[in-house]
Structure formats: structure tokens, C-alpha cells
Amino acid sequence: MPSTKSIAILGTVGLPAQYGGFETLVENLVHYREHSAASDVLTVYCSSRSYPERTPEYLTARLKYIPLQANGVQSIPYDFLSLVSAVWNRNDVILLLGVSGAIALPLVRLVSSARVVTNIDGKEWRREKWRGLAKKFLRFSERIAVRYSHEVISDNAAIADYVKDTYGVNSHVIAYGGDHAVAVDAVPVDEYSLPDKYAFSVCRIEPENNVHIIVEAFSAQETIALVLVGNWENSDYGRDLRHRYQAFNNLYLLDPIYDLGKLKTLRSKAAVYLHGHSAGGTNPSLVEAMHFGVPIIAFDCDFNRSTTEDRALYFSDVESLRHQIITLDDAVSEKVGKDMVEIAQRRYTWAKVAEQYFALLHDRGEKLKGEK
Template identity: 35%
Template sequence: MLGTRGVPAAYGGFETAVEEIGSRLAARGHEVTVYGDRAHPRLDEHLGMRLVHVPSLPVKQLETLSRTGIATLHAIAGPPPDAAFVFNAANAPYVSLLRARGIPVAVHVDGLEWRRAKWGGAGRAYYRWAEARSVRTADALIADAPGIADYYLREFRVPTELIRYGAPVLHRCSTAPLRALGLDAERFHLAVARFEPENHVLEIVEGYRRSSARLPLAVVGSAPYSADYTRAVRDAAAGDDRIRLLGGVWDQELLDALYAHAYTYVHGHSVGGTNPSLLRAMGAGTATIAFDVDFNREVLADDAWTFRDAEQLATALARAEADEPLVIARGLRARERAARVFRWEDVADEYERLAEELATGASMHGLGRTARRTVQNAR
């Protein structure tokens, strides 16, 4: 499993997926190797997974590519594994190297990364090229949301393996970690996101500030490469004592307490597939106010308040604070849906099935290697 920062998971959705899936496959007796960065250089095993640490260039445009490139060279230098899972379509240049070594490869494509505002013209062009390269070189493509699967079918007329993320389900969670933050259980709104334009953190802060909300807003997140955007968020929050900018939170017990005891979770992500932060809020039984895009509506089964701008968010916050019984009911329904639809055991089952199929020769390469974007969707 390569293409991520590795495990223990402490960064994003791909890392969480690697930890949840890889640990379960290891527990079933499979030999699982995870490539990652050097955050834990003395740790060579984690939850049954073998860890290999490789360096990377600390530059936004090159960090992932350099890390995965070195991981690929390491993988092809040794005995070939039965199958490889490459996370993030940006790593497409290395798929053909793995296959040339006789290693079948599935690429877990990201959620239309080229749409993210943080990338300039060259970055967006690269990600669109990488999508096509993944289609033409991989033995299988993995999509984590129906919208992503539909996109690849529409754009390239190729099938994907639809394998969702799982959700951690919390039934009891201590309120003690909240005390140090001055927050009371069920008496605050929560937003958790990297500070990036497509996550609409700025609109969330602006909308909250315009609202008549009585409960404070706790914002968890940071942006290692977006100083200007972070400054804009801070400026928008300045002078409003109701807004608590908590920065990055890596303490899992505190994160669980925040998700589980928020009055509502405000989800501003507009790009990507099935988002782990949204699933975490659902599994914690917290009602959601979500940015109005198909990905979010599908995950929530349209059982949430939605917004598209700051004014709509202000209205949604007012409606939520005025209807606590609905907030409670939506939270309970969200947790039930998370427990029923988004199960990590089911996800591991699908990865195990796909790995076994790849190891015995199954491949979409014959179809994908000649695929081109459909004319009407060309850009």
C-alpha cells in the first residue's frame, strides 16, 4: 500500500483508509506492507502491518510524487507482492513501473483533485493528465463514492470498483477533554477541515458571524501551504468571541469528544468523494449542516441542512438552534446510517476480494489502455 504518508494515521482520509483496511487484512493473515514518510522512523510494525519509511521533498507540488517514487523503487527492487494498492491518482506515473515488475496495481483515485483551488493551471493540468494515465495503466480503479464512479464512466467509459470508506461509530464518549477548551457538551457547533477554499472554512466563519447563533463555533484545522487563506479566516473571526479557532488537533480522544458532543457539525467540503470527517460526525451521532453538493447529499441521504454561501449557512444555523428535537433525531439517524452503510469490515472485504482477483490475473488494462476522454467532456 503506497502513495500516502503512511501509518499510524494522523493526517487525512487516505491514511485512515490504509490503517483501517491494512490492519484488518493483516489480522486475516495477509502480509501487508505500508510505505510512508519518516514521521515514525523507529516504528517498523503497526497493527500487524510492516512499515517502510521513505524520504520526500518538503514542497507542496513534489512531496507526494517524490515519496511515492522512492517507495516504488523500493517495491520493485525486492520480491514482488501479489498486488499493490496505489492511493491518489497523482501517483499514476509509477503504475507502469510496478506493472513492468509483474505487480498488478489498483489505483484508488482521489475526488477530482484538479478542481481544488489550491492548484494553479499547471497543477490542474497535471491532475487531469494523471486521471487519464491511471485509467490507461492500472489493472483496477477504486472510487470511494458513486459520484466518482459515475465520473470515470462518463469521462472514460471505464468501470471502477466502488468501495466506500468506513465510519467509526461512537456510542459513549467522555466530555472531560472539552473542559480545557471551555466548551460544554451539546452546546457548540463544530467545523473540522483543512483551511482550503474548496472546504469553505472562510464562508463557514463568515456565515456564523452573520448569524444570530447563541452557541459558539469551534473550528479545527490548519493549512500548511495556505498562509493567505488562513489569515483570511482569522481576520473573519477576529472580534467575535463566539468563534474559537482551535488549530490542528491530533489528540484522538479530544477529536472524538468534539465530534460526539457538538450540537451540529458544519461540513464545508465541496470536492472529493466520501469524506472521512463527515463520516466521523455521522458515526458520532451528530447532526450535520453540509455544503450543498451531490457527494454530501448522497452520504447523508439528504437528511441534513445544507448551504451554498454564508447567508444560507446563517439561516441553517438559526433553524438548527430553533429545533433541538430535529437536531437530536437527525444525529441518531446519521449514526444508524453510518453503522449500517459505512462499515470498515465491509471495506476490508472488498479490498481482500480485489487483491485476490488481481493476484489471479483479473485486469481492466485491456479496456483502459486505449481509453480517451469523451469528446463532450474534453477540456
């Protein structure tokens, strides 16, 4: 048996998981710890702004609260203070999710013997929402994270290639699980009055997710309807798109749905899944969709091709997406759907992901040439 470790997990909103890939990751790490023979002491840092009741524990994890928002500009001092607390409490291992607070890592390495493992969360600085000084700061933070972490996690092989090419450092490729999306009980969605045949997508309504391409392509054809779930009212971009396209009879632009049972129903009944993300690495909503065995049409970028092993269908603009929609036949749909679920069951289950994380946290991960 491996020795017991005190492990601090930082960089998320907290537990129980709300909406977000890192939060779902942490929840599943805690579940794995609870059902395994491991005796590690897990501490998860949470935002007290999101959890006003501040319960001291969740399952077998201790919870510590920081009085700041975990997202946006406040994520920097939030992660910084979490790191200071984790060091002060003499944790053996620190798992940092994201690079917002990585500016504190040189100090952590100077005053603490804690082993630092960082998931750099794709090329976060490239996202459209970050501009000017914020973009430069996040890129600098990424550099600091790679330089001062004992181990670096990339959630996608394309991100690992980027880390190697940019910083000369090998990283561990550990993706996300998606099988929780099929494990829940389905919940009826009769209130939406949806058509029998539709394409489905769920995402944040942001330019980097190419929502404008998706809705324009579907508005220009009548082969199949589109059901797209997202936070339309959170930005001018989303509000403008909804205003322009909500009158189309074949477009169903729904507000956010957080109920996994309802999402299971919507995904399982879909004829095809649309994935427009063009930034980041392995996207949680994509690996979740792959478990449903439906054909996937994804934006053509190295991250998505890596996740789907080049076996999905791809688009790069309105015309290529419209062509994929109107030419998709039953034989291709069946093959691509079977390929997606085979990949998902082989690579994207939480048991496999958690096992890889704990092996690395216990310094039992595969040794990499050239790592620090």
C-alpha cells in the same frame, strides 16, 4: 481460504497513522489483517522524513521507507520510487492511494505482472491549492491511473459517475470507515472554556472547504456558537480569516487537535456538525461525524449528498447556511441525527470497508461491466 498475497500499499505518509484519511485507511486495513484469518504479507511505504526512527514493522505490516516527503510536490517522486521498489520486490498486488505517482504505471505494467489497484482520491486536480502546471499534471496522472490500473476505486458514487462519464470505465465504490472516532475514550476539553450549546466543524482551512462562508454565517447570528478546529496558521487564507473573526464572542477558532479522545468529546457534545468541503469524494471527517448521531449541515454538492444519501441539511452560501442555523428545530435535529448514524453504521464501518478492500485485492470483488 484465499491464497496468500504479497501486497504493497503506497501513497501515504505511512504508519502509525498520523493526520490523514488515507493513513487512517491503511492503519485499519492492517488492523483488519491482524485480526482476520488472512495470511497476506503487507508492506506499507512510509516517508522517512515523517518517521525518523524507521521501525521495520507496525503490527503485522512490514514498513519500507522512502527519503522524501509524502505530500506536496515531492509526492510525485515519492510515489514513483515506492512503485519502483514494490515492483523490484516482486509484490503480487500494488494498492496505490492517490494518483501523484501514476505516471510510472505504464512502466510498471510493462515490466511487472503485479496487479495494480488504485484509489484515485476524488478529483484531486480540482482542489484550489493546485494551479497551473501542477493542476494539469494531476489531471494527466488521473487519466494514466484509470487507464493503466487493473482496478479503480472511487470512494463515492459521484466520483464513480465522473470516472464512467469521463473515461468510460466502471470503478468499485468503497468509502471510508468512521467508527474509530467513537471507539476511543473521551478526553476532557476543559481548557477551551466552550459554551454549553455549539455547532462544530474540523477541517483544513482552505477555500474549497468554504470556511469563509461558515464563519461569516455564524458571525451574523446569535442563535448558536461555532467551534471550528483547523490549521489557521498554515496559509494567508486561514490567517486572514482568523484575524477578521477572532473577536466575535460566539466564534471559537481553535488550532488543530489531533487527539481523537478530545475530538470525540467535542463532537459528542455538539448540537450540530458543519461540513463545508466542496471538492473530493467521501470525506473522512464527514463519515466520522455521522457516527455521533448529530444533525449535519453540509455544503450542497453531489459528493456530500451521495455520502449522506440526501438526508442531511445543506447550504450553498452565507444566507442559506444562516437560514439553516436559525430555523433548525429539535424535531428536525433529532430526525437528521438518527438518519446520519443509521447510514454510518450501515455503510461506513472499518470492518466493512476493509472486507471490501481485501476482496478486491484478492480479485474477489464484484465484477463490473466494462472494466478492464
